[in-house]
Amino acid sequence: MTERDEVDDRADEATTTDETTATDGGHGAAGELEDHHGLPGTNTLTRWFVTTNHKDVGILYTVTALFFLVFGGVLAMLMRAQLWIPGDQILSAAAYNQAVSAHGLLMVFWFLSPFAFGFANYVVPLQLGAKDLAFPRLNALSYWLYLFSGGLFFVSFFQGGTFTGGWTMYAPLNLPMYTPEPGATTTVLAMIMFVASVTVSSVNFLTTMHRMRAEGMRMRDMPLFSASILLTVWMMLFAFAALLAAMMILTSDRLLGTTYFAATSAGGSLLWAHLFWFFGHPEVYIVFFPALGAMAEIFQTFTGRRIVGRKWFIASMLLVALQSFVVWMHHMFLTAINLQIKTLFMATTIGISLPFDLMVFALIYTTIKGRIRFKTPFLFAFGGLLVFIIGGITGVFLGAVVLDYEFRGTYWVVAHFHYVMVGGVTALVGALYYWYPKMSGRMYDEFLGKVHFAVYFIGFNLLYFPMFMAWETPRRVFEYPMALIGYHQSATIGAFLLGGSFIIMFWNLTKSLWAGDPAPDNPWEYATTAEWVVSSPPPLENFPGRPSYASGSLSFVDELRPGGDSGTPSVADGGVADGGVADATMPVAHDAGEHAEEDHGADHASVWPFVIGLGGFFALLGLSGFQEGSFVGGMAGAMYVGLLAVGTVVLGYGLVGLTREPFEGLTGPFGSSWPFENIENTKLGMWIFLGSDVVLFGAFIGSYVFIRVAEGWRNWHHLIPEAHVPLPGLINTYLLLTSSFTVVLALVAAEKNKRWGVVGGLGATFLLGVGFLINKAQEWLHLFHVSTEAFPHGWTLSTNVASSTFYLTTGLHGAHVAVGLLITLYMLVRAVKGAYLDDERPVEYFGLYWHFVDIVWLFLFPLFYIL
Known part of the structure; x- marks a missing residue:
């Protein structure tokens, strides 16, 4: 028996011995006992309503996002069935508009980013060496706001129909004169609740990542997935603040009768486009960056090589994050903006593709230099890279003003958009397989995983590539020339193949959860980031002691791992330590230090985030019955008033309960905190929140200036x-x-x-x-x-x-x-x-x-x- 086999046998034995413990996150048999500080076991329903632990919240985000994937996917297949032949075959025109709009909103907002942040919630604290996020209750609150915002959106279907003006909600179609049903207002309010969730989450992640890295982990040492999340969250903080301003103004137009977007002489429609796309284009990178980070981690693990040109890879991501805020007007080439400004934004659009070229070549060269292991996570990550390359190349066409005049509003845009966005989904599905053993404590079925990839990849390309050929089809319309029917029927077949592939995935993961082989601490030979050092799933407090990278690799101060096993050496970045092959038999140091961890356990249970989310849900649902200055009449109006009153009371009760609850959070020292060593967590969180608020007020003030200039600065006084x-x-x-x-x-x-x-x-x-x-x-x-x-x-x-x-x-x-x-x-x-x-x-x-x-x-x- 080889040394490697002995290590694997020891890992399997340890996993089997602690099987019941692992199912409860390391605490309590079969999930029936309580964890520290009153957190129920994972097999009890109560736990999922009161938990604030980042791993539990990560699982909640992941499962909920997959539900919204199914929701949006069903709408997509309805649309593709409608497009089998031109005309209204299955859905009426109004129903088709609802399906198109709801599909876009669900996938962009309620699936893509939350799916990625399920992994971020679970993995980032582990990779950084933190025991939890900085503000555990805010983390739980962000989830409940997300879930209840999705619930609001679901309810909108039963209020005379949901929003029908497309996922971009262009003015004036977003106004009551064109979308008068209460369901359209509920959709806008759901968006506001979703943005509140994003803001809370952004403050939490940024505080954690800047203040709570393990000792010796510099900013540039963070694993690539965590680095991608850091840049993503900074973009989210500012981009979603602009979206919040747009949604608040739209809500005022719909509920109070203000005239921002109805002011045609003052450029109301153009104002909406500016506000929406200032958010909308960074959102493309907000969606794709976590997928890119996961892709990089998976490439390192399954090639056995550190990413080629790592520092340039990170620099490219940083450059894209900054540039993402100066390209939004390429979505507005067909407006009356003058040609000089259009040309400037054409240059910035083409310029932002250059850092992406560097990242793509880094990933490709890593595969060439490495020794590839064709496991399911790598297949999806590599497939995601391939389809993203196609999406990027076809996007260059849209970056040119002249070509954009031809392609805008056609299926060329639909195909390009999905090759980019669903390309990110492809890599995130790889991430799901990659971290599934760590999150569940079980191994998935590798054969079924590869079958899933084969069906998925064929279905993906059969669905979206024919759209390039059928580019003359107008977007969001079910009529098209009969000459294009072959392309559309191919796309419909591909849609059902793509949707069916997820049935294989759900079966695989569900079956494996109950009957899969127990997962060792590190099921991947060359995975070396910190999450693979602890058990699968990790214990409640993540680590047996205070993690430290002061020696150049991961060590735990003061305490030994349970059972005395020192685990696998880990470098902060993944790949391999010192450029060689990671040896699983090397001990991890456990040295006493003067910076011994002060945390002796933190609280993990609070029901108030759930109560606040529930109150917000009822309050906003009640507010949806308020139209242009008054509630709708009759019994419906009385019901809306009652919901608003109940929601307001529950929301206030939850907020007061949260402030009065004795809750012990994490205390320091946390390790590396540059450049915020002397700023306490709460203060940094407040500064970050105020940064978002600056953008919110900036958008309102900018809207005022824009409208006043369009109206005439001096004419304003009249x-x-x-x-x-x-x-x-x-x-x-x-x-x-x-x-x-x-x-x-x-x-x-x-x-x-x-x-x-x-x-x-x-x-x-x-x-x-x-x-x-x-x-x-x-x-x-x-x-x-x-x-x-x-x-x-x-x-x-x-x-x-x-x-x-x-x-x-x-x-x-x-x-x-x-x-x-x-x-x-x-x-x-x-x-x-x-x-x-x-x-x-x-x-x-x-x-x-x-x-x-x-x-x-x-x-x-x-x-x-x-x-």
């Missing part, structure tokens, strides 16, 4: 009544500036251990903020009831674009002030009881938010009251 004077805004400026000063006084008092100083400072801040809102309310009421020749019915939200931009932008700011006052009131009650004297940091973090709100007003005051 849209404003003389009663709109600067004095109320000036008074509010003084109120907010003074309130910033009183927050500082409260912080100083907390530092000096003066209870009543803290109470006085927070109380003064609260009163000044209330004064701001009262003054704002009086000003609005006065303007609402202005009666002049030019404005006989007052100056309301729907009077003109000037009133819409004024009320909505200052209203968003007022909502921030109101949230700040609720926080202030909560802190004031606690301060009276003596809180914040031993730890003034909550006052400091609240001050960051309050100062930001005040700074925003310093921009709004001159824009809306002086200029």
